[in-house]
Amino acid sequence: MTDAPFVANLVAFGRALRSVGIPVTPAQTADLARALTWVDLTDRAQVFRTARAILVTRKEDLVLFETVFNLFWRHPEGQSVSTPRRPPAPRDRPRREGFTIATYAAFRARGELEERDVADRAGTFSDQERLQRKRFAEMSPEELEAARRLMRTFRWEASRRVxxxxxxxxxxxxxxxxxxxxxxxxxxxxxxxxxxxxxxxxQRPVILLADVSGSMERYSKLVLQLFHTLMRSMSDVETFVFGTRLSRITPQLRLRNVDRALAEAAHHVVDWAGGTRIGACLGDFNRTWSRRVLRRGAIVVVVSDGCDRGDPEALAQEMRYLQHRCHRLIWLNPHAGHEDYAPRVAGMAAALPFVDDFLPARDIRSLKEFADTLARVRGGARRARIGRTEVSRGIPRVESDTRFDYVSS
Incomplete structure (x- = not known):
């Protein structure tokens, strides 16, 4: 085992490994010489496994070591050994020619691409873009169904509180x-x-109140579909509808199937497409439900056109109380959003001074704006705590012909 030719072969073998990039030190070669005294040199498999265990320190060198071992120990001493080289690094490999106009033209010249006539659609809107700009009042039943599916694709989430x-x-x-x-x-x-x-x-709690009176009949189904989508997308959501009385429909809208949920809600509401008493209904909400649901910085969303047959002063009092009880009060009006719009009805004029965000709800784009507003609500100036006996103090009298200019937010 200490024969000079054998040691010379081991040194030459280590040199061959280093020439192909496998790091082998003289100490490893000496360890291999001592280890081979404990194995049967006539058993090629034992010699191979011993040399691999001592000389190979990286997993990626295993295949290359086996190739060099088979080539080196097959030839007699003095014969040159043709050792393989490592494949070139990725940065040294020739780059493939990318797709350019010249390569596309050469491909077309071969005649392998079938000629096709493509219609020019420049300057036209897709169905989805056209649907986003169309008002809900002008949509057909099929378009309303498509609008409902499009609403479900929005990212509905309320702002978060600390x-x-x-x-x-x-x-x-x-x-x-x-x-x-x-x-x-x-x-x-x-x-x-x-x-x-x-x-x-x-996440902040969200309270939804929708007007289902006769003036809102064409929008009522779509509004309830919006409420169902919000309940399926967010947690801690309460839903109410009102006409001449207040009705809580949260259990009905918790059903997974939207058609069944709307049918259950319509069966539960007895004043559907009737009169409107917004002030009285908000008073019922403030007395019965505000302490239960307006907690931990709740966001209140009211969907109504503002048409009210009740007393405007009573509506203003209830709106002021509701605004001070919640963190943010958002009002969605299906008639807003036009440059010539002004809240000419007495109910809307009485409620508008106590609304934090007055937004339109006339098309899909306006609902997208509402979704963005709902997600970015942040804490503002802290309002003073007031009681119901203090609500009526300092509220100006609202006349039926009072008008406010609408400014889009």
Whole structure:
């Protein structure tokens, strides 16, 4: 085993491995010489596995080592060995010619591409774009169904609020003292790092109120479909409808099937397509439901055209109370959005001063704007807490011919 020719062969074998890029040190060659004294040199498999275990340190060199081993130990000493080389690196490989106008023209010249007539559609709108610009009042039943499917593709989410609860956060601003004690009790010593925490965030509750009176009959079904989509997309949503009385339809709209949910809601509401008493219905909501649902910075959304047969002063009082109870009050009007629009009806004129966001709801684009507004609602100036006995103080009297210029937000 200590024969000079054998040692020379091992050195030449290590040199051959290094020439193809396999790192082999003299110490590894010496270890291989000592290891071969413990194996049967007549067994080629034992010699191969021993040499591979000592000389190969990278997985990607296994195949290359086997090739060099078979070539080297097959030839007698002194004969040149043609050793393979590594494949070129990706940066050294020739680049494939990309697609250009010249290559496309050469491909067309071969006659392999079938000629086709393509109609010129430049300057035209797709059906979806045309549908987004069309008013709901002018849509056919098929277009309303397509609009409902398009609404479901929107990303419906309410803004988030900072809660009082804390959650672990490595980059938090506070040290988690309870976490420090837990780590110290588990390790029996102070931890190597101080766990931190931050205040958790949670989605704001959303309260939906829709007008289903006679003046809103053409929009009522689409509005309820919108409410069903919002309930399926977000958590902590309450839905109400009103005409001459207030009705809660949250359990009905929780059904997965939209047609069945709308049928159950229509069966539950008794004043569908009737008169309108917005002030009285909002008063019923403020007395019965506000303490239950207007919590933790709720967002209230009212969908109505503002036509009211009740007292405008009573509506203004209830609107002021509702605005101070919620975090944000959004009003959607299907007639708004036109440059010539003005709230000429007494109910809309009385409610508008207490609305935080007055948005149109006349087409798909306006609903997309509403979705963006709902997601980016942030905390504003803190309103003073008021009671129901203080609501009527300081409210100006609203006459039936009062007009406010509408400014698109």
């Amino acid at each position: 809660t009082r609860r804390r959650t672990p956060d490595p980059s938090g601003s506070e040290i988690d003292l309870r976490g420090v004690l837990r780590h110290a009790g588990r390790l029996g010593a102070l931890p190597a790092y101080l766990p931190r925490r931050t205040r958790a965030e949670k």
